Amino acid sequence: MADRLTVGVASRLSRYLQVLTQAKKMGKERISSQEISDYTNINATQIRRDLSGFGKFGKRGVGYSVDSLLGEIRKILRTQGQHNIALVGAGRLGQAIASSPIFAEHGINIAAVFDRDPDMVGRQIGSNSGSVLDSKSLKDVVRDKNIIVGVIAVPAASAQEATDELVDSGVKIIFNYSEALLDVPHDVQVHTSNPAVELLHALYFHLA
Amino acid sequence: MADRLTVGVASRLSRYLQVLTQAKKMGKERISSQEISDYTNINATQIRRDLSGFGKFGKRGVGYSVDSLLGEIRKILRTQGQHNIALVGAGRLGQAIASSPIFAEHGINIAAVFDRDPDMVGRQIGSNSGSVLDSKSLKDVVRDKNIIVGVIAVPAASAQEATDELVDSGVKIIFNYSEALLDVPHDVQVHTSNPAVELLHALYFHLA
DNA sequence: CGATGTTTGTAACAGACGGTTCCCATTCTG
């Protein structure tokens, strides 16, 4: 239990979390390993093995309780509390992120939104985040609130600059929604999302 | 060569593609396996092994030519031509997707954008896509253009409905940017993007 | 109450895969 999880296991547990969250919203109370398998394309035996490694969460002949399994996985991933993140960029993408319920559902709080455009500063975007702050205050705010996760939703041209400011302020995990490649110190993780590349990957496997 | 690639290999090749595309934009002409490793966190030896399996693309003591390696990987992934996709939803997220250069960079063309809101229909969003079409015409347009990739950028509540229409029209690959779990036939791939879950995953590994 | 079907938990095994470590050939730099 004290051992760290493998990347593979943690990834799969995250997928389960995603399915369970949605299943709960749809009012489902119980779910079987086979159902999770249908949604994730992960082998049902693998799912049971993953879960049984941490305890006996399911009931034979019945399945898993959605609620309790959600709690157990959150315990395993140690992501039960609230997490604060900073969002840089209040353009279309930033607005889409800020107004999505997807972060709040998982206990993630958008603690601050920044933009360098004076016309955006002070506006309220999304429902769960405060008003847009001036990028000049980024360093102070991020440092004061001890934020360690930053989301980059600015054009590629200013992505590196935003990254540098975040890193300077103590951020250790960056989600990059620009096309830019970001240079960061070794102790900072960058997750770059690139739908186009994922699409090419999917297309390859679609060929008969 | 006729053999299908492993999922792992194809994933890594896609990552290389992403790095190379960006490196080219930054004016880089040569790149070493070590540099690619720095950006992708993939073992440099692994990278060389992946590439050398398809031919001798690099020059010893020098590295790889960015341009030619780009072409080689595109050849391997068979994604050289133009691909048409359909985008459903012209809200903030849909607009962000349509106006991003990220798809065009990889030869992916947003052939049609749909929205059910009459106020949106006819507007021009993004620079590379035509004007917004009424969702009522989705089936006809998608079928006529032989589109096999659809992107869902609508609220969770209407995601399944949009999915059903796409599937009915022959779409085989769906990128889902809503929180909804989508039910699809077995021959349709769904790629659900969930930044919040990815974030929890990253947070787990960040703990010292 | 008993029979039957469903679902989890667990073990065992084979195959694939990734990381590592070598060593060598080639090229560039000074």
Next chain:
DNA sequence: CAGAATGGGAACCGTCTGTTACAAACATCG
């Protein structure tokens, strides 16, 4: 020319995954 940098290639090992099989627990139905 000497040395550093870099890709090509082989071999090894441990880990992970998918699969199969089966027993135990539970539900359902008659």
